[in-house]
Ligand SMILES: Cc1ncc(COP(=O)(O)O)c(C=O)c1O
C-alpha cells in the first residue's frame with residue numbers, strides 16, 4: 001500500500017491513534033502520581049509498542065509491567081529495564097524468566113504459591129544476582145483492583161480504590177510485624193488510577209495500563225470522558241440494504257472483536273458523530289449497521305464513505321491490528337507495530 | 343524459545359494443529375466434490391497460511407477464495423493464481439484489485455451494486471486483460487449459505503443447501519433467458535459442503551473454508567464429529583483457588599477469543615478429556631476453570647499440568663496466534679505463520 005498522508009485515505013479497516021490524546025492521557029497519569037509521590041509503573045498489555053512505552057514512561061524506558069514473556073523479551077531487546085512480569089509464575093517459563101533476570105538489572109516475577117517458589121529456587125541465577133545469593137527475595141506485594149470494572153462513576157471507583165489500598169497497607173503491616181521490612185506495595189487499575197484517593201500516596205507504586213488509549217467501557221465506568229478516548233477503527237460503507245434498513249461496513253470482528261458482547265445501546269461500538277446508529281452484528285470482515293429506531297437515510301452514507309468506530313475495549317481491539325496508524329489532527333505522522341504472541 | 347519436539351513441551355498458550363486430521367478433512371472435501379464433478383474453491387480466511395492452502399488445493403495452488411486484500415497479495419506473492427476476492431468490492435481497493443488482476447492470470451472481484459461497476463470501469467486494465475477489453479465481464483454468481491449456521495443436524499443442513507442451490511440455479515436460468523450465457527455458479531459453507539445434496543452437482547463451484555480445522559460450533563451444527571476437529575489451544579494450570587473451587591489457566595481471550603459468548607455447557611471451549619469442567623470466564627491472559635457441578639479435585643490438575651481446549655470458533659481463535667504448531671501424534675513437525683491485516 002502506498003503511504004498516505006491523511007487518515008481519510010487509509011485502506012480500511014484501520015486502527016488509528018490520536019497521538020495528542022494518547023500523550024495527554026499519559027501525561028495526566030504521570031503528573032497525578034508524581035504529585036502523590038508514588039512511582040507509576042505503566043502496564044504495556046494494551047498497546048505492546050515501543051512508542052507508547054516511551055510516552056508512558058516519560059522517556060525513561062524503566063519501570064514497566066508486562067503480561068507475557070513475548071512482551072518482556074520485546075522490551076528487554078529494545079533497551080527497557082526494570083520490568084515486572086505481572087503473572088502467577090508459570091512453571092514452563094522459569095528458565096526464560098531466569099535468563100531475563102540475568103540479562104536485565106531488574107526483572108520481577110510474581111508468585112502466589114509455595115510450589116512456584118520451589119521452582120524458582122531450582123534455577124539459581126548466575127552473575128551474583130539477588131535471587132542467586134539469598135535464594136529468593138521478596139521485593140513487594142502486587143494487587144490489581146479489577147473489581148473497579150464493576151463500578152459506575154467516580155464515587156464507586158474511589159470506594160474500591162480506598163478499600164484495596166487499605167487491605168494492601170494492612171498486609172504490609174502484617175509483614176513488618178513478621179520481621180519482613182522494605183517490601184514495596186503496588187495496586188492499580190485504570191479506573192482507580194484515573195481517580196486516585198489520597199491514601200494511595202502511601203503505596204510504593206501503581207500499575208494501570210489501559211489509560212493510554214481509554215475506551216467506551218472506561219468512559220461508562222467513569223474513568224474518562226468519551227473525548228479522552230485516543231483510539232478508533234476506521235471503516236467504510238460497502239453496502240446499502242434498504243430492504244433490511246441496514247448498511248454494510250468493512251469492519252468485522254477481525255478488526256474490532258466481539259468484546260463487550262454488543263450490549264451498548266449502540267451495539268458493539270460507538271459510531272462517532274452518529275449516536276442514532278447501532279453496530280448490530282459482525283462476521284469476520286463485515287459489520288451490519290442500522291438505526292436505533294426509524295428509517296435509515298442512505299443518502300447520508302454513500303458507498304465508500306467513512307465511519308469512525310470507538311471500540312468498547314481498546315486492549316482487545318488493538319490486539320487485532322498488526323499496525324497502528326498514528327495521527328495528529330487527522331494527518332498521519334507515524335505507524336507503530338505491536339509485538340504479539342507468548 | 344528453543345525448538346521443542348513434543349507438543350507437551352510447548353510454551354503455553356499455544357495453538358496446535360493435528361496435521362493428520364487437517365489432511366483428512368481436506369481430502370474428504372476434495373473427494374466429495376470430485377465425485378460430484380464440481381470444482382472446489384477453498385476459502386483461506388480460517389488459517390491464512392501457505393501450508394494449509396497447499397493441502398486444501400491438493401497442491402495445485404490454483405482456485406482459492408480470500409476475504410482480504412492482504413490474503414490476496416500474500417497468496418499472489420507466493421505463486422498462487424485464480425484467486426477470488428469474495429467481498430462486496432470496496433471502492434478504496436479498486437486500484438489494488440486492478441493491480442492484482444494485471445499480475446495474475448485470474449483475479450475475480452465481486453460486485454453487488456451498479457456504483458461498484460462504475461468504479462471498476464473507471465480503472466481499465468492494462469495488458470489486454472478482459473476487464474479492459476469488454477469493460478467488465480460477468481464470470482459468475484457467488485452466494486454463501488451462511489444460514490446453515492443456524493442448523494442442527496444433517497437434515498436441516500441439507501434442506502438449506504437444497505434451497506440455496508435451487509435459488510442459485512433459478513437465477514442462472516433467468517440470466518440465460520436474458521441472453522447471458524456461460525456464467526458460473528458458486529455456493530457453499532462448511533456445513534452445506536460437508537453434507538452436499540445431489541443437486542449441488544449442477545453448480546460450477548463450491549467455496550467452504552472452515553472445514554480444514556472444523557471446531558466445536560461445526561460439530562454442534564452437525565458438519566463434523568468432535569474427533570474431526572484439527573485445532574486445539576494448549577494451556578497450563580497456573581493457579582489453584584480452593585476457596586473459589588476454581589483453577590486458573592494461562593489461556594485468556596488473547597489466545598482463544600470470546601467468540602461463542604461462553605454459551606456452551608462447558609463455557610467458552612470444550613476441555614478435552616474433561617467433560618466435567620467448564621471454561622467459565624477469561625481476562626486477556628487468564629482463564630477460570632471450574633467443575634460444572636460439585637467439588638474440584640485439585641490433585642488431578644497439578645500446577646504446571648496441561649489442559650487442551652477445543653475452540654468454539656476456529657477462524658476466530660486461529661487469528662489470535664502469530665504461529666501455529668503443527669504436529670502428528672503429538673510430535674511437532676512444523677510451524678506455520680499466517681498472514682494478517684488488510
Ligand atoms: C495484573 C494486572 N496489572 C495491571 C493491569 C492494568 O490495569 P488496567 O487494564 O485497568 O489499566 C491489569 C489489567 O488487566 C492486570 O491484569
Ligand SMILES: Cc1ncc(COP(=O)(O)O)c(C=O)c1O
Pocket residue numbers: 283385407428429486530531532533549550551552553
Ligand atoms: C463469502 C464467504 N464465502 C465462503 C465462506 C466460507 O464458509 P465457511 O466458513 O462456512 O467454511 C465464508 C465464511 O464466512 C464467506 O463469508
